[in-house]
Amino acid sequence: MTFDSNAFLIIFTGSLIAVSCGFLGVFMMLRKMSMTGDAISHAVLPGIVIGYFVSGSQRSLEVIIGAGLLGILATLMIDWLRKKARVQLDASIGITFTLLFAVGIILINLLAYKVDLDQECVLYGEIAYLPIDSWITKNGMNLGPRITWLAGLNFFFVVGFIYLLFKELILTSFDENFSSVMGIPSKGINLALMSIVSYTTVSSFESVGAILVVALLVVPPVTAFLWTKSLMPLLKLTGGLGILIALLGYYLAYWFDSSIAGMMVTVAGIFFGISVLIHSKKPIWLIGTSKSPQPFEI
């Protein structure tokens, strides 16, 4: 097989996104906040629309700032509903993201004359056009695909964030009360994590779409979690899975002539399925003949 620079770029960008999402996802999973990630990835829509409206471009700093703010707003709203209004957690997540997503769609329709967006592009995304979309400086220098740069920057942020706040993240994930006693601002850490999740969502939504960001946030960590229980192997395995998913996803999508991002998630789902089959509780006939005693039946 000859070296195909477009294929390499797509796989490289896909891996960057998958690995950074996976790293964040590990901590989200440990905090039992996987669905909050889902909520954030939907809730950034109004921020994207407003940022687009203000700046007139889909690829501006305003979009990222708007989405980041909305991500934080969603986190705060879920927290407020749960603590102040005492709505159960799953319902507060559901109410928050549906409301914000609905507001986003309404804004799209309201500003349709200026904002060339639709909910499909936020939900699906398309990574295949990545090599065409180059970042060209003012004096005409071609620096390569814009999204790759964005994904690389995001990867750098995520790894830096986890590296710098590793101890704090672990402590607040496993024992929030103890970390408060130690003087670590667990709420601040939580908000920081959520804002980096929203930033990741935003910087990847053009290429993989909101739902697929959720998939990359959740599925690789969960799959890795079925194999190991300690944190470092969990992170390494998640990273490895992310790269593998991007690689296989690209070639399978090429093979079936289909969406690359969708195929990446499908591959992740297949990995998850295999791991579950290996690691789930086995039915009795698979373990052997030593049948466990039947409980007393009436």
Added chain:
Amino acid sequence: MEDFVYFFTFQDPSIAWVVLGITLLGVGSAYVGTFSFLDKKALLGDAISHAVLPGICLGFMVAGEKNPVYIVSGAFLSGAVATFMSSWLKRNTKLSEDTIIATILSVFFGFGIVLLTALQKSGNPEIAGLNSFIFGNAIGISEADLMLYGGLSLVIILVLTILLKEFRLMVFDPEYGKAIGFPMKSISFLFNVLMILAVVIGIQAIGVVLMAALLITPGAAARFWTDRLNPLLILAALFSVLSGILGTYVSFVLPQMPTGPWVVVFLSLFALISFLISPKSGIIFRYFARRKYLRKTHRDHLMKALYKAKENGKSGLTIAEIYQLYPYQKAATNHSISGLSKNNFIATNQSLISLTESGISEGMRIVRLHRLWELYLNESMNIAPDHVHDSAEKLEHLITPELEALLEKRLNYPALDPHQETIPRENHDLR
């Protein structure tokens, strides 16, 4: 105004149809959603609504056209597979429920996107209509579709109403239901079927992402107004129908506006209003109740301090001394003092504050309750004397006269508390 009258008199049969459809869909999903909300499975509906995408695509592939029967049954089947898988994963792995739901949701949706792109590249001209299945289009539903979806909603509503008792058992106490001989497994299977059905038909009107709102929000909002199941269901249905009609109205008046998102906005508005103003559990009510209680405890503490000063032979406390007792609470202290003087419990003489005749008996009552409780904890609960103060500090505001009589009787009208202080009574010589 003309629009308003035209819309709400339902002269236009197409408006009447849409409103009827939205009403049936809303009632059906509010019913199902309230049960799943009470069952603490609110987000399962979200997972199902994303998981139907592969089924929709497969149904389209099999039929080769936009045939609602094929698409609805495909959607139903893949929703069923997702529900089954999530409960299987829950039973057979160590993963937590929200992780499972997020995994199922995203993997199914991802696979659905693969199928959808494959379909789009196949160049079938009818593919454009598929989007209305995914993003919802309440206005675009034809009358024939409406018969199918409305009929199915009606079936959901009827089954839920007829089997209300069984579903009530499933939500609140499945073990008990099993013990008295109800087939709980079949009941929850039937419930899952109804839930998937409600999601599949609801998506047509409101879309994949927003379907969760139609399920969760009405129940969550209604929960703030009542603790009983029947009013809860009726209220949830009412919220759902009202927002459905309002949402349709907005998109009728402003045609560029989509119906589904407006329905969700109105639903959330109802929910937020409920969270704020509902009596008993609303935020505003709870804020005032808490403030009232805090003020009462502060007044009680002030009375106690004045009474203790009297016990130590002082005639009262100066304002400065009282401020010192409660540092950083000057405003609250001033409020308590003015409240107590209004009730004629304390008298202010220049800067000296002392208890009046009725104030003495009130202060005595609080001190008595405090010390009685300390003694009770010490004697009956075997708690060391130096550990009883904090609990008594809270209970002294809550003990009713009946409880007080009971305590007195149980402790046989004691004279001293564990700290060897007198338990004051009305005939006490302090007066």
